[in-house]
Amino acid sequence: MSDLFVTLRINGTDHALSLDPRVTLLDALREHLHFTGTKKGCDQGQCGACTVLVNGRRINSCLTLAVMHEGDEIQTIEGLGTPEHLHPMQQAFLERDGYQCGYCTPGQIMSAVAVLDEIERGVPSHVTHDIGAPPPLSDEEVRERMSGNLCRCSAYPNIIAAIRDVSGGAA
Amino acid sequence: MIGDGINRTEGPRKVAGQVPYSAERRDAGDPLHGFVRGAAIGSGRITEIDTTAAEAAPGVRLVLTHRNAPPQGDLADLGGLHDAKPELVDDRIVRYGQPVALVVADSFEQARAAAMLIEVSYDREPADFDFFAHAGGGEVQDVSAVGDFEQAFAEAPVSIDATYTTPYHFGHPMEPNAAIADWRDGHLTVYLTAQMLNQLLDGLALTLMLDKADITIDSAYVGGGFGSKIGLHCEAVLASLATRILERPVKLAMTRRQMFSLVGHRAASQSRIRLGATADGRLTALGHDAHVQTTIRDDWREPVANVARALYAAPNRLTRRSHVELDVGAPEPVRGPGELPGLMVFESAVDELAEKLGMDPVELRLRNDTQIDPEKNRPLNGRRLADCLREGAERFGWDDRPIVPASRRDGDWLIGYGVASSIRSHWQMATDVRVRIDPAGLVTVQSDMTDLGTGTYTIMAQVAASALNVPVEQVQVELGRTDHPKGWGSGGSWGSGNMSVATDRACSAVREKVFAAAGKGFNDIFAEVRRHFPNGVEAIGHTIGANDDPNYKAYSQFTYGASFAEVGVDAYTGEVRLRRMLGVFSFGRVLNAKTARSQLLGGMIWGVSAALHEGGDVDPRYGHWVNGDLAEYLIPTHADIPAIDAIVLDDFDEHANHMGVKGIGELGAGGTGGSVANAVYNATGVRVRDFPITLGRLLPGLIARG
Ligand code: FES
Ligand code: FES
Numbered sequence: 010m011s012d013l014f015v016t017l018r019i020n021g022t023d024h025a026l027s028l029d030p031r032v033t034l035l036d037a038l039r040e041h042l043h044f045t046g047t048k049k050g051c052d053q054g055q056c057g058a059c060t061v062l063v064n065g066r067r068i069n070s071c072l073t074l075a076v077m078h079e080g081d082e083i084q085t086i087e088g089l090g091t092p093e094h095l096h097p098m099q100q101a102f103l104e105r106d107g108y109q110c111g112y113c114t115p116g117q118i119m120s121a122v123a124v125l126d127e128i129e130r131g132v133p134s135h136v137t138h139d140i141g142a143p144p145p146l147s148d149e150e151v152r153e154r155m156s157g158n159l160c161r162c163s164a165y166p167n168i169i170a171a172i173r174d175v176s177g178g179a180a
Numbered sequence: 181m182i183g184d185g186i187n188r189t190e191g192p193r194k195v196a197g198q199v200p201y202s203a204e205r206r207d208a209g210d211p212l213h214g215f216v217r218g219a220a221i222g223s224g225r226i227t228e229i230d231t232t233a234a235e236a237a238p239g240v241r242l243v244l245t246h247r248n249a250p251p252q253g254d255l256a257d258l259g260g261l262h263d264a265k266p267e268l269v270d271d272r273i274v275r276y277g278q279p280v281a282l283v284v285a286d287s288f289e290q291a292r293a294a295a296m297l298i299e300v301s302y303d304r305e306p307a308d309f310d311f312f313a314h315a316g317g318g319e320v321q322d323v324s325a326v327g328d329f330e331q332a333f334a335e336a337p338v339s340i341d342a343t344y345t346t347p348y349h350f351g352h353p354m355e356p357n358a359a360i361a362d363w364r365d366g367h368l369t370v371y372l373t374a375q376m377l378n379q380l381l382d383g384l385a386l387t388l389m390l391d392k393a394d395i396t397i398d399s400a401y402v403g404g405g406f407g408s409k410i411g412l413h414c415e416a417v418l419a420s421l422a423t424r425i426l427e428r429p430v431k432l433a434m435t436r437r438q439m440f441s442l443v444g445h446r447a448a449s450q451s452r453i454r455l456g457a458t459a460d461g462r463l464t465a466l467g468h469d470a471h472v473q474t475t476i477r478d479d480w481r482e483p484v485a486n487v488a489r490a491l492y493a494a495p496n497r498l499t500r501r502s503h504v505e506l507d508v509g510a511p512e513p514v515r516g517p518g519e520l521p522g523l524m525v526f527e528s529a530v531d532e533l534a535e536k537l538g539m540d541p542v543e544l545r546l547r548n549d550t551q552i553d554p555e556k557n558r559p560l561n562g563r564r565l566a567d568c569l570r571e572g573a574e575r576f577g578w579d580d581r582p583i584v585p586a587s588r589r590d591g592d593w594l595i596g597y598g599v600a601s602s603i604r605s606h607w608q609m610a611t612d613v614r615v616r617i618d619p620a621g622l623v624t625v626q627s628d629m630t631d632l633g634t635g636t637y638t639i640m641a642q643v644a645a646s647a648l649n650v651p652v653e654q655v656q657v658e659l660g661r662t663d664h665p666k667g668w669g670s671g672g673s674w675g676s677g678n679m680s681v682a683t684d685r686a687c688s689a690v691r692e693k694v695f696a697a698a699g700k701g702f703n704d705i706f707a708e709v710r711r712h713f714p715n716g717v718e719a720i721g722h723t724i725g726a727n728d729d730p731n732y733k734a735y736s737q738f739t740y741g742a743s744f745a746e747v748g749v750d751a752y753t754g755e756v757r758l759r760r761m762l763g764v765f766s767f768g769r770v771l772n773a774k775t776a777r778s779q780l781l782g783g784m785i786w787g788v789s790a791a792l793h794e795g796g797d798v799d800p801r802y803g804h805w806v807n808g809d810l811a812e813y814l815i816p817t818h819a820d821i822p823a824i825d826a827i828v829l830d831d832f833d834e835h836a837n838h839m840g841v842k843g844i845g846e847l848g849a850g851g852t853g854g855s856v857a858n859a860v861y862n863a864t865g866v867r868v869r870d871f872p873i874t875l876g877r878l879l880p881g882l883i884a885r886g
Pocket of ligand 2 (some may be wrong): 108109110112
């Protein structure tokens with residue numbers, strides 16, 4: 010299969026690549042650009058470990074081909090914060106121990122940032138009782154919206170506590 | 181310092197995505213990529229395998245099948261932990277998904293596509309895949325008998341006799357099993373996601389017929405284990421074979437679907453539990469007959485029947501296990517081996533007995549508490565099961581429980597409370613740790629131990645910092661390399677005990693050296709090291725194995741807990757929702773309050789999962805895993821888990837070791853599943869004895885009750 014040229018804009022920087030069109034966005038990040046903060050847990054859209062933001066919205070990067078993302082703004086965990094300058098959500102995960110092995114963690118954090126934005130923008134979810142009103146910042150809403158991100162270490166209670174710390178939301 | 185809930189030392193890098201797991205390691209440079217083709221039958225022979233198209237496919241460097249695989253060490257009759265695990269040996273297929281070929285290509289996409297071009301023909305042979313078609317039977321093993329169980333059971337004024345089943349479970353850490361193997365200048369380095377390196381090194385060296393000195397396994401960061409990374413699996417073996425042929429680094433990761441057949445599972449089990457008691461709730465007869473799946477080639481038998489041997493007093497006891505050899509692949513340890521399924525069903529039976537006695541299930545457990553191991557007649561050190569039960573009942577508000585099943589409702593939800601005890605054996609394994617102090621002001625702690633998310637990096641830094649009286653920031657913990665001092669890695673809940681003892685001893689030994697040179701009474705150990713040891717000073721600390729430790733002969737070593745759960749069951753659909761849960765645990769000294777709580781909560785959620793969600797289904801005709809992915813093999817998600825909490829009864833167990841520490845990796849799971857199952861019964865009056873408790877299993881009973 011002949012390669013295609015694509016420029017991926019990741020965390021504000023352009024990366025010109027020549028890629029096999031079968032390469033997923035996830036593998037482009039991990040194997041070609043060595044942004045290995047984005048994880049592969051299942052490669053089939055079932056775990057959320059590969060969550061990144063594309064034009065501000067979260068997607069499973071294993072379910073999309075890299076060559077489809079010319080011109081998109083892609084944000085990964087590396088663009089959110091660094092160990093020295095953590096994003097508030099990363100800091101909250103650290104303080105609340107919202108992880109154990111850390112493998113699902115970048116995906117959880119990217120999702121968590123997006124979830125708060127979705128609630129803020131009034132996007133309803135499966136558990137939004139009144140879709141005419143802005144969704145509440147409840148634990149129920151957050152849990153529902155985070156449910157595409159599996160954590161086998163089962164850090165769920167601590168992850169919700171971390172998100173609550175950042176959002177200022179109550180149960 | 182020890183016990184403080186400090187943040188994980190590697191935490192800032194983990195939350196920033198800066199920790200490299202095995203498949204992400206760059207140490208060997210750009211690797212070639214492997215992909216495994218698995219067998220499409222469960223039992224039989226390969227009659228033909230045509231690799232022509234695959235070999236001609238773009239980017240392909242190597243196609244390995246049983247016809248051209250290099251010679252490897254023999255698979256021992258019983259594939260133990262340290263034994264060879266050769267791959268692509270011959271045309272024989274013994275389980276569905278078994279590797280029949282490895283393709284190595286320049287890219288992952290090329291390797292995957294080429295693997296699908298291999299044409300394989302099979303001769304399928306009759307096989308037995310169906311555990312639940314085998315009710316009991318088989319050779320009885322691991323028998324423990326005290327008194328006359330049969331007679332006492334027959335004469336008991338109150339008794340129950342119930343049979344339960346648990347399904348196949350899989351560990352499924354979020355990081356799939358993966359390896360990068362790099363053969364260079366006559367030395368093999370394998371970046372492998374693994375739990376117990378020392379044992380894997382033995383097996384890998386035997387398989388590859390290499391000297392152990394010529395292999396290094398590096399497992400610095402591990403994305404969860406749960407037993408899945410204890411055994412030697414095909415990713416390590418095949419990547420190693422390929423790099424030796426190609427003399428280029430080779431990366432091989434299992435896909436999530438492949439993990440179902442390329443990594444072992446927890447055996448399905450059936451348990452007949454018989455309990456006899458006096459009218460006032462004293463157990464007179466305690467019996468557990470377990471039957472588990474295994475294969476002809478494996479000696480791991482899920483120890484389901486062992487769980488109650490020290491749990492409650494009873495003068496007459498009989499616990500034993502039988503097994504059936506099936507063609508579904510080898511079982512392996514999965515978190516809470518034995519006790520997760522075993523306690524879940526045993527504690528369900530205790531609940532059934534309480535119901536029959538008309539007794540509070542907490543009271544029944546307290547009444548049969550014991551400080552003496554009822555089978556080994558020696559003290560149960562640090563046993564605070566009763567404290568766990570009382571403290572939990574108090575905090576949970578157990579007094580408010582619905583005493584009559586199916587008596588409380590909240591709208592459409594039937595509400596129930598459940599309780600269960602947990603017990604977990606504590607082990608001690610021979611372990612070495614090196615501690616080094618450099619004049620520059622750095623303490624380095626080295627071990628082949630791994631951190632699976634268990635907090636090892638952090639607790640070892642805390643132990644060393646405390647022993648040497650230096651800030652944690654000045655301690656660097658280096659784990660996960662086979663060229664470090666050896667131990668028993670992460671498994672069996674023994675890590676924190678082994679490591680804290682050996683680390684503390686190594687620190688003492690280093691300090692002795694500094695004392696000898698500088699005299700006692702100094703303030704700044706680094707200043708003395710600079711003065712007397714310009715090249716640094718180091719020492720090894722050792723933990724002896726349990727078999728050599730008199731404490732492990734004089735005492736029966738366990739950890740304890742109690743779990744309380746409240747569930748709601750939809751009266752019309754049978755949907756079960758966990759509403760709240762509390763675990764109270766006692767396991768000696770806490771090394772880090774934050775990471776310990778996380779590990780306990782994680783274990784408790786595993787218990788919820790076993791009660792309500794998890795179960796691998798085999799196609800009884802063809803032997804493949806029908807629900808073999810994360811969409812169909814259900815594990816809890818955020819939405820399934822409400823606010824839950826874990827409380828630790830602060831303690832120090834002086835009979836465990838001089839640090840007072842016992843492990844907690846499996847304790848949280850323990851009997852937690854039983855508390856959820858008992859809450860479902862309390863909510864509905866319907867007892868489901870086949871796990872997990874799904875809608876389909878609950879609804880007929882709900883409908884029958886009206
Ligand atoms: S790796 Fe993309 S959802 Fe699992
Ligand atoms: S932290 Fe290990 S899977 Fe979530």
